[in-house]
Amino acid sequence: MLKDWIRPLLRPxxxxxxxxxxxxxxxxxATLRWHxxxxxxxxxxxxxxxxxxxxxxxxxxxxxxxxxxxDSVSGSLLGRLQLQRCGSVATxxxxxxLYQVSAGEHHCLxxxxxxxxxxxxxxxMLKNRQPQHLGMEPQAVQQxxxxxxxxxxxxxxxxxxxxxxxxxxxxxxxPLQRSGLYSLALRSTNISEPVMREARKVVLSSVxxxxxxxxxxxxxxxxxxxxxxxxLPFPLRPSHEYAIPAVAAALHIRELQIVHSERIGxxxxxxxxxxxxxxLADGEQLHHTAGFHQAYRRQRHAPFVEV
Numbered sequence: 070m071l072k073d074w075i076r077p078l079l080r081p082x083x084x085x086x087x088x089x090x091x092x093x094x095x096x097x098x099a100t101l102r103w104h105x106x107x108x109x110x111x112x113x114x115x116x117x118x119x120x121x122x123x124x125x126x127x128x129x130x131x132x133x134x135x136x137x138x139x140d141s142v143s144g145s146l147l148g149r150l151q152l153q154r155c156g157s158v159a160t161x162x163x164x165x166x167l168y169q170v171s172a173g174e175h176h177c178l179x180x181x182x183x184x185x186x187x188x189x190x191x192x193x194m195l196k197n198r199q200p201q202h203l204g205m206e207p208q209a210v211q212q213x214x215x216x217x218x219x220x221x222x223x224x225x226x227x228x229x230x231x232x233x234x235x236x237x238x239x240x241x242x243x244p245l246q247r248s249g250l251y252s253l254a255l256r257s258t259n260i261s262e263p264v265m266r267e268a269r270k271v272v273l274s275s276v277x278x279x280x281x282x283x284x285x286x287x288x289x290x291x292x293x294x295x296x297x298x299x300x301l302p303f304p305l306r307p308s309h310e311y312a313i314p315a316v317a318a319a320l321h322i323r324e325l326q327i328v329h330s331e332r333i334g335x336x337x338x339x340x341x342x343x344x345x346x347x348x349l350a351d352g353e354q355l356h357h358t359a360g361f362h363q364a365y366r367r368q369r370h371a372p373f374v375e376v
Contacts, residue, residue, distance in 0.1 A: 081189030083360035084210070088373035089278030089353035090220050092321065097219045097362075098141045101126065103134035110136070115243040115252045116216055120335040122170040122209050124152060124216065127248035129166050136168075138218040147365065148175035148215040160329045160340060163248040167333065173212040177365035186361065187211060214359035220373075223284060223355040226253070227272040228261045229313040235261040235294035236301070236314070238284045240357050241336070242273065251325055253339040259291050262337050269327040271341070272308045274316035278355045278376045310345045320354055322347045 090096065099111045108128045114136065117125040124136065136150040152168035159165075178186065191207035205213070221240040228235045241254035253271070255262055265271055276284055283302050295301060298314065305314040308324050315322045325341035332338075358373065366372045 081193055082186045082364055084190060084214060085217070086358050086360050086363040086373060087281060087376055088220060088356050088358055088363070089376050090222075090356045090373065091352070092222055092275060092354045094220045094222070094356065095141055097147060098139050099219055100137045100139070101128055101130045101134050102137060103131040106130075111219065112244050113246040115245065115254065116213070116241045117167060117252070117254050117338045118334040118336040119213065119241075119254075119256075120205055120209070121155075122205070122212055122216075123155065123333055124150070124168045124170060125158070125165050125245065125252060125338065126168070127163060127165055127245040127250070129164075130168075134168070138215065146176050147218050147362065148177065149173065150212060150215055158329060158331060158338065158340065160248075160250070163250060165245060165248065165250070165252075165340065170209070170212045170216075173215045175215050175218070175359070175361060177218075177359070177361040183361075214361065217357060217359045218362050220356040220358040220362075222275060223357060224273040224275050225284060225287065225316055225319075226255075226261075227274065227308075227313050227315055228264055228268065229311075230264055230268045233261065233264050233294065234298060234314070235264075235290055237261070237287055237290040239273075245340075249342065250328070250340045251323070251343055253325075253341070254333075254336040255339065256291065256335060257332055257337045260294060265327065265339065266330045266337070270311050270313065271325050271327065271339075272311060272313040272315045273321075273323040273325065274319035275321035275323075275354050276316060277318065277320060278353045278374075280318070281355055281376045284355060308345070309347055320348070320350050320352050322349065 114126040117123040132154045138147045151172040155169040156167045194207045304317040306317040324345040327341045329340040
């Protein structure tokens with residue numbers, strides 16, 4: 070009996086929650102603050118690389134801004150990231166600022182729980198290094214979880230050129246609203262990375278949350294493209310402009326024209342313009358958020374739907 074009571078206390082919260090949410094998600098707002106100024110960047114910041122952890126935005130917020138995440142209903146502070154300017158990416162019309170994350174904290178849990186679960190999670194990460202985190206230090210993974218307080222949509226990315234076709238999941242994506250650009254941060258070791266840089270065309274299929282198991286299975290295509298597209302576990306349809314195979318059951322299909330790409334640490338950062346934007350159906354899309362965010366919602370009797 071005592072063991073049954075103690076065991077949950079020794080088990081860390083999940084780092085990530087896979088949830089169903091209707092896009093676009095405005096559950097959490099993100100605000101950049103610097104020198105008495107502020108800018109809403111809910112739809113204008115993305116992760117540009119994991120190692121080092123870099124945030125991209127089309128807002129020039131000086132050298133050391135703070136990125137705050139707040140619950141959009143209550144206004145409660147959920148977390149903040151301290152940023153340090155580390156460079157920029159220039160296209161023919163816009164400059165995207167790059168900020169390395171130097172520190173972070175969240176307020177989704179009370180102080181004793183927050184420290185305790187962070188310690189448990191960090192201990193687990195050191196024992197079981199996860200390949201998807203590229204050997205990131207536990208502190209950096211904790212900061213990444215704060216960046217996921219804004220739930221991140223999961224899409225299937227399709228690439229198709231003569232001699233190479235692939236489809237794989239990504240969530241390091243998103244709009245940089247003020248510039249009109251859309252960004253993707255792809256691990257530089259992905260088998261399709263050089264093809265994307267050369268072809269400069271990709272298609273994103275926003276998938277229903279119910280497709281979670283299928284989407285996760287396709288993670289193996291980061292290393293090896295499918296040998297038989299007819300054997301994929303869902304029907305495909307050609308995209309409107311590029312005729313690249315997309316998911317027929319997608320809620321949304323975006324066709325992107327890549328205008329710039331460059332290596333940033335562990336990832337290749339792509340900037341693109343949306344060439345075509347097809348909304349096919351309403352529904353809840355697959356998203357990722359931090360496990361402590363789901364715990365915060367659960368404590369307030371408003372948990373996300375987990376899938």
